[in-house]
Amino acid sequence: MRNCISCYQQITDDVNFCPHCGAKQSQLHTQEEVRATHQETENKPVVIIIVLAILTICGSIFTIGRAVLYELVGSMANDDGIMIRAGIYVFASIGTIAGAIMMLLKKMNGLYLYTVCQIIYIIAATFAAIAHNSKENLASVIFVFFVAPSILFLIFYWIKDVRKHLK
Numbered sequence: 369m370r371n372c373i374s375c376y377q378q379i380t381d382d383v384n385f386c387p388h389c390g391a392k393q394s395q396l397h398t399q400e401e402v403r404a405t406h407q408e409t410e411n412k413p414v415v416i417i418i419v420l421a422i423l424t425i426c427g428s429i430f431t432i433g434r435a436v437l438y439e440l441v442g443s444m445a446n447d448d449g450i451m452i453r454a455g456i457y458v459f460a461s462i463g464t465i466a467g468a469i470m471m472l473l474k475k476m477n478g479l480y481l482y483t484v485c486q487i488i489y490i491i492a493a494t495f496a497a498i499a500h501n502s503k504e505n506l507a508s509v510i511f512v513f514f515v516a517p518s519i520l521f522l523i524f525y526w527i528k529d530v531r532k533h534l535k
Contacts, residue, residue: 416530421468424482424521428461428468431489431514435461449499453492460489471525476534479525486518493518 369378374391384393435457442450463485470478497510524530 421472424468425465428464431457431461456492460485474534486522490518
């Protein structure tokens with residue numbers, strides 16, 4: 369038995385194509401070469417998780433600071449809408465940080481928590497953009513700097529190669 373050079377599933381020595389993924393098997397690769405290549409590709413998603421988690425935590429801390437500023441402005445202006453959104457931002461950011469930490473610990477539940485909190489954040493930020501729609505530039509800024517990165521991070525976290533490292 370040997371491992372497929374593409375999907376690393378066990379296959380018999382006499383096959384030319386992997387029955388699992390269909391990849392052509394080269395006789396030039398030794399088992400050690402296959403294992404070394406497999407080890408390299410196994411580590412790449414872990415690095416991606418670490419980078420994404422660090423950026424997520426930094427962004428969430430920034431969002432909490434921004435939400436505290438909203439609370440101050442909202443209380444001075446007696447604007448309940450700003451204060452409610454600020455509370456939602458803090459709640460979503462704390463959950464997002466917890467989800468990122470859980471993903472660093474390779475927990476699949478961290479991805480689920482992160483996803484729920486980001487969806488809540490995206491909805492709140494979208495409502496903020498709609499509320500400021502009369503000010504065209506502010507609505508665009510909210511979308512470009514707050515909503516779009518959240519959507520991109522969700523996509524990156526849900527990539528199959530990243531998810532397979534979470535249990």
